[in-house]
Amino acid sequence: MSNVNTLGVIGSGQMGGGIAQVGAVAGLNVLVFDSFPTALEKCKAGHRKVLARSVEKGKMAQADMDAALSRVKYVGNLDDLKPADWVVEAIVEDAKVKKDLFARLAAMFPAEHVVLATNTSSISITEIATSAGAASSRVVGMHFFNPVPLMQLVEVIPGIQTSKDVVERTVALATKLGKTPLRANDRAGFVSNRVLMPMINEAFYAWMEGVAEPEAIDGIMKLGCNFPMGPLRLADFIGLDTCVHIMNVLADGLNNDRYRACPLLRQLVSAGRLGDKSGRGVFEYPAK
Ligand code: CAA
Numbered sequence: 001m002s003n004v005n006t007l008g009v010i011g012s013g014q015m016g017g018g019i020a021q022v023g024a025v026a027g028l029n030v031l032v033f034d035s036f037p038t039a040l041e042k043c044k045a046g047h048r049k050v051l052a053r054s055v056e057k058g059k060m061a062q063a064d065m066d067a068a069l070s071r072v073k074y075v076g077n078l079d080d081l082k083p084a085d086w087v088v089e090a091i092v093e094d095a096k097v098k099k100d101l102f103a104r105l106a107a108m109f110p111a112e113h114v115v116l117a118t119n120t121s122s123i124s125i126t127e128i129a130t131s132a133g134a135a136s137s138r139v140v141g142m143h144f145f146n147p148v149p150l151m152q153l154v155e156v157i158p159g160i161q162t163s164k165d166v167v168e169r170t171v172a173l174a175t176k177l178g179k180t181p182l183r184a185n186d187r188a189g190f191v192s193n194r195v196l197m198p199m200i201n202e203a204f205y206a207w208m209e210g211v212a213e214p215e216a217i218d219g220i221m222k223l224g225c226n227f228p229m230g231p232l233r234l235a236d237f238i239g240l241d242t243c244v245h246i247m248n249v250l251a252d253g254l255n256n257d258r259y260r261a262c263p264l265l266r267q268l269v270s271a272g273r274l275g276d277k278s279g280r281g282v283f284e285y286p287a288k
């Protein structure tokens with residue numbers, strides 16, 4: 001059994017916000033922290049909007065929405081997460097930033113029962129866990145997919161130090177959240193991004209080399225391969241900055257330059273075109 005009462009979520013962007021929402025709807029108390037107050041405000045407004053739509057469509061009772069929202073607290077200090085008995089980190093995909101955070105989390109959560117999970121897309125769990133010192137056996141990869149409320153999978157990745165008990169409890173918690181947990185080993189990108197991200201990167205090369213325009217690349221992959229979104233639309237949805245971070249981890253971790261991010265993808269990130277979250281990436285999203 002997962003025996004989790006209070007879920008602490010660090011990072012209230014698209015992933016942290018989704019994880020917090022799913023936790024609250026499943027009956028957990030949730031504490032969400034972000035270092036940017038505006039991100040917390042956006043997260044809070046997003047929860048209200050998405051759940052209200054579920055109520056309008058008759059998929060959720062108003063009382064259940066109110067109860068779920070009352071279980072979430074949006075907090076402005078990391079220390080406010082101390083009551084949590086399970087933490088999921090969903091901050092920027094940068095090994096150094098994550099390791100600094102996990103060193104702090106290890107000091108904040110000395111109790112043996114508290115699990116320190118990371119939603120990293122690609123970074124070695126073993127490497128992140130190293131920064132947690134004696135708490136490294138409680139560090140685990142718990143990789144949700146975007147959009148969290150709709151996607152079924154949680155990829156569960158133990159590091160070398162992760163205890164068997166923590167892996168079993170991660171599987172139990174993912175199941176309690178209504179997800180299907182599947183195990184992968186701790187190699188750069190795990191399974192999901194080892195396979196997905198090079199395909200997305202290749203779509204940028206196809207665009208850069210003039211094989212086709214973005215609309216045609218996406219249309220061909222949607223209609224020809226039955227993808228719900230074309231690879232370039234999906235890159236915008238994931239965040240082009242996150243795509244570059246993941247490609248860097250693949251290239252370094254697998255020690256192979258064929259995984260280097262396409263120059264055009266890097267250029268868009270340099271120009272601040274990060275995808276949906278900045279209003280423009282490959283495509284434009286004026287409403288966002
Ligand atoms: N919470 C709750 N409900 C939500 C929601 C949310 N955050 N967002 C949307 N919904 C609801 C909508 O209200 C809608 O409800 P109705 O059916 O009642 O109208 C329903 O979900 C479907 O919404 P849409 O009509 O907008 O959705 P769609 O049918 O176009 O599908 C999609 C949207 C699921 C995102 C689909 O386009 C898809 O599967 N895209 C690919 C996503 C994907 O590949 N994700 C993985 C990315 S990689 C990753 O995550 C790993 C990594 O490390 C990078």
Ligand code: NAD
Pocket residue numbers: 010011012013014015016033034035036039089090091092093094097101119120121122143144145146237238239242277
């Ligand atoms: P995002 O940019 O939407 O959100 C990240 C949030 O973290 C921001 O609100 C930012 O203010 C906050 N943040 C950054 N550094 C922080 C710190 N030190 N302390 C507290 N908050 C901090 O990013 P995202 O798409 O939600 O991705 C978050 C993580 O989840 C990354 O590791 C990413 O690789 C992973 N992930 C992303 C996707 C995806 O499709 N976007 C899917 C699965 C996993």
